[in-house]
Amino acid sequence: EPEVTQTPSHQVTQMGQEVILRCVPISNHLYFYWYRQILGQKVEFLVSFYNNEISEKSEIFDDQFSVERPDGSNFTLKIRSTKLEDSAMYFCASRSTRGAAGELFFGEGSRLTVL
Amino acid sequence: QKEVEQDPGPLSVPEGAIVSLNCTYSNSAFQYFMWYRQYSRKGPELLMYTYSSGNKEDGRFTAQVDKSSKYISLFIRDSQPSDSATYLCAMSGNFGNEKLTFGTGTRLTIIP
Numbered sequence: 001e002p003e004v005t006q007t008p009s010h011q012v013t014q015m016g017q018e019v020i021l022r023c024v025p026i027s028n029h030l031y032f033y034w035y036r037q038i039l040g041q042k043v044e045f046l047v048s049f050y051n052n053e054i055s056e057k058s059e060i061f062d063d064q065f066s067v068e069r070p071d072g073s074n075f076t077l078k079i080r081s082t083k084l085e086d087s088a089m090y091f092c093a094s095r096s097t098r099g100a101a102g103e104l105f106f107g108e109g110s111r112l113t114v115l
Numbered sequence: 116q117k118e119v120e121q122d123p124g125p126l127s128v129p130e131g132a133i134v135s136l137n138c139t140y141s142n143s144a145f146q147y148f149m150w151y152r153q154y155s156r157k158g159p160e161l162l163m164y165t166y167s168s169g170n171k172e173d174g175r176f177t178a179q180v181d182k183s184s185k186y187i188s189l190f191i192r193d194s195q196p197s198d199s200a201t202y203l204c205a206m207s208g209n210f211g212n213e214k215l216t217f218g219t220g221t222r223l224t225i226i227p
Binding site: 004033035041042043044045048057065077089093102103105106107108109 | 147148149151156157158159160161164177180204205207214216217218219220
């Protein structure tokens with residue numbers, strides 16, 4: 001069964017360092033998303049991406065965050081200068097054009113720990 | 116008032132019982148209502164998706180949406196130990212790639 005894959009599964013970084021989280025969405029999907037989940041809290045929307053541009057972003061997704069689809073398969077989330085409060089599980093998700101809003105397929109997540 | 120409210124539990128029931136999970140919401144613009152299941156240290160997995168009001172059944176799972184009351188439910192019949200997980204309700208507005216707004220999740224344990 002097709003799945004969304006994310007790397008790394010866990011990254012530890014120092015405050016102020018840049019981090020890139022990588023995702024390979026399901027191959028025929030065209031809508032891509034990043035969500036995050038701080039430990040013990042709810043899953044929160046960060047950004048949606050379609051047709052090589054951001055279609056919607058939350059207030060969390062400030063200038064320190066960026067997304068990119070550098071080739072036909074990868075979708076990345078970059079945090080330029082990490083803060084302690086960026087420690088969370090980051091989930092990539094994708095959706096096909098046939099899928100309704102909400103029919104998202106999530107990866108297993110990348111755990112980011114900022115020290 | 117939070118946009119989506121969900122009782123975090125934890126909820127423990129014996130195997131074979133019927134489980135009822137619920138969420139309330141305040142945003143009238145929500146049109147799509149989803150239930151995701153999340154096992155520990157895994158990503159959410161879509162269980163059920165419903166558009167607007169009504170019921171939807173899939174095997175042992177039934178999703179209900181009552182837009183007039185802004186209340187959604189997930190029922191699990193003949194619960195199994197493998198159903199033990201955190202259940203997240205999620206909602207979105209109309210069209211395309213609207214963001215999902217999640218509840219906090221209810222942690223469910225099915226006791227053999």
